[in-house]
Amino acid sequence: MTIPQTDSHRATWLLLFTALVIRLIVSGQFLLVPDETNYWQWSRYLALGYHDHPPMIAWTIRLATSLFGHHEWAVRLPTVLGLTVTSIYLSLLAARWFSWRVAFHTALLSQLLLLLNGAALIATPDGLLLPCWAAACYHAAVALDRKSPSQWLCTGIWFGIGLLSKYTMILFLPSLFLAMLANADHRRQLLTLWPWLGLLLGSLLFTPVLVWNSQNEWATFRHVLYQGGADDKVLFTLDYIGDFFGSQLALLSPVAFILILAAWFRPALRHRLSAGPTTFLLWMSLPGFLIFFLLAFHVRIYGNWPAPIFLTALILITALFSERKNGTNRLTGLWKATIITAAAISLPVIVQVVYPALPIPLWLDRTASECVGWDVLGQKVEAAVKKMDRPDQTFIFGLQYQYASELAFYVPGQPRSVSINRWTRPNVYYFWFKDCMFLGKDAVGVFEDRQMAAQIETLFTRTDPVEEVQLNRDSPWFGRQVVQTLYLFRGYGFKGGLRWQPTTKDDIRATHKQTAPDR
Numbered sequence: 001m002t003i004p005q006t007d008s009h010r011a012t013w014l015l016l017f018t019a020l021v022i023r024l025i026v027s028g029q030f031l032l033v034p035d036e037t038n039y040w041q042w043s044r045y046l047a048l049g050y051h052d053h054p055p056m057i058a059w060t061i062r063l064a065t066s067l068f069g070h071h072e073w074a075v076r077l078p079t080v081l082g083l084t085v086t087s088i089y090l091s092l093l094a095a096r097w098f099s100w101r102v103a104f105h106t107a108l109l110s111q112l113l114l115l116l117n118g119a120a121l122i123a124t125p126d127g128l129l130l131p132c133w134a135a136a137c138y139h140a141a142v143a144l145d146r147k148s149p150s151q152w153l154c155t156g157i158w159f160g161i162g163l164l165s166k167y168t169m170i171l172f173l174p175s176l177f178l179a180m181l182a183n184a185d186h187r188r189q190l191l192t193l194w195p196w197l198g199l200l201l202g203s204l205l206f207t208p209v210l211v212w213n214s215q216n217e218w219a220t221f222r223h224v225l226y227q228g229g230a231d232d233k234v235l236f237t238l239d240y241i242g243d244f245f246g247s248q249l250a251l252l253s254p255v256a257f258i259l260i261l262a263a264w265f266r267p268a269l270r271h272r273l274s275a276g277p278t279t280f281l282l283w284m285s286l287p288g289f290l291i292f293f294l295l296a297f298h299v300r301i302y303g304n305w306p307a308p309i310f311l312t313a314l315i316l317i318t319a320l321f322s323e324r325k326n327g328t329n330r331l332t333g334l335w336k337a338t339i340i341t342a343a344a345i346s347l348p349v350i351v352q353v354v355y356p357a358l359p360i361p362l363w364l365d366r367t368a369s370e371c372v373g374w375d376v377l378g379q380k381v382e383a384a385v386k387k388m389d390r391p392d393q394t395f396i397f398g399l400q401y402q403y404a405s406e407l408a409f410y411v412p413g414q415p416r417s418v419s420i421n422r423w424t425r426p427n428v429y430y431f432w433f434k435d436c437m438f439l440g441k442d443a444v445g446v447f448e449d450r451q452m453a454a455q456i457e458t459l460f461t462r463t464d465p466v467e468e469v470q471l472n473r474d475s476p477w478f479g480r481q482v483v484q485t486l487y488l489f490r491g492y493g494f495k496g497g498l499r500w501q502p503t504t505k506d507d508i509r510a511t512h513k514q515t516a517p518d519r
Contacts, residue, residue, distance in 0.1 A: 079127025
């Protein structure tokens with residue numbers, strides 16, 4: 001898409017507004033995935049921190065659902081807006097250093113990548129982290145250019161909000177430090193007060209999380225350390241390297257990822273651009289990538305984890321590859337391939353989430369298992385509760401937090417639900433519920449492995465035979481398909497056993513609150 005420079009400014013804002021409207025419409029067209037209902041559950045139990053992540057995702061969902069009701073699009077509203085804010089800040093930085101033509105193509109690419117669309121349309125902490133990272137990069141760049149105290153404070157504010165969104169934001173600090181060291185003029189600003197005041201301000205914004213963790217045996221940091229492989233005995237493995245690169249090729253698109261690698265590791269390419277902006281964009285992205293790359297030799301790196309470190313790299317490759325040089329504004333064939341490839345990967349996935357238009361086998365179609373049938377399951381559980389001997393003394397549970405959270409949202413009336421964690425892993429539910437709250441009560445629950453029925457039965461004085469529940473979808477290609485087979489459980493006289501029980505004494509996740517008897 002070639003747009004004259006004089007029209008690029010308006011085209012950029014039109015693109016972002018149009019994409020926002022489309023995304024707002026799409027966000028209400030498919031059911032919440034388990035992680036989303038989990039974060040929605042957090043919003044019903046507001047706190048300064050949570051087991052898995054900082055609290056910003058819960059706070060923003062609470063605000064959105066309080067204003068607009070408990071609907072899918074309202075749960076996703078904070079992250080949908082988050083991608084727009086991300087693109088705005090990337091575009092402003094691209095326009096500041098290069099041109100509004102580069103800004104337009106930066107906005108276009110950011111709106112098409114599957115990595116960023118997933119963060120917007122699926123309400124997770126990533127969708128709030130991305131705008132914070134982009135905004136902090138922009139204000140830091142302006143602060144460095146202008147030597148502006150107010151811009152350093154803005155950088156600190158966005159850094160602090162980012163820490164309240166996801167801990168990956170901590171990688172912003174070494175990236176910015178290296179970016180300043182790499183530029184002689186910027187190095188001198190390290191000797192001034194304002195960058196450090198910005199850091200102090202951001203750190204102060206993070207204190208709610210520190211307070212909560214200090215009161216809860218540092219549960220979140222234990223979880224993060226476990227996710228980072230702190231309990232793994234094998235320090236070096238090649239098992240995850242292929243997955244690491246494969247996920248980035250898919251989420252960023254192969255062409256965009258290869259261009260980013262070329263921009264990072266071929267200095268001759270970067271010589272076509274001004275040294276100052278290029279150095280900043282390089283060091284605000286490359287260090288984070290190297291950290292995740294090295295971690296991939298020890299533990300699995302999920303595809304979304306490195307997302308923020310690619311943001312400034314998008315500006316870099318747009319400036320390098322989107323236009324021919326020597327005074328011509330024509331797009332390069334390579335850049336056309338970048339845009340087409342990103343759209344070809346992202347758009348079909350978005351369509352498939354809303355309607356199964358592609359002939360993809362179920363075992364390859366993750367959108368089916370994540371998004372289909374939860375409303376039907378909720379109705380079946382409600383019907384089962386009504387048939388219990390004591391419906392008013394019956395609680396609803398999922399053997400895993402994913403099922404507990406989906407039931408909480410999709411059972412009519414959105415009742416409180418419980419997660420039985422005994423045989424799975426610790427999660428946020430143990431902060432909310434204790435055995436003593438349910439002793440002697442009856443229960444209706446859902447789980448996916450039929451063999452678990454025998455273990456769950458030990459938690460009740462009496463049980464009914466489990467009932468098989470199939471979640472289906474109608475495909476224009478394959479007809480009616482069974483997406484998931486789950487099992488409906490009825491138990492009477494709960495004896496206790498909600499809490500996770502670690503299998504080893506040295507499990508880093510284990511805290512006294514999790515393992516001590518209920519009182």
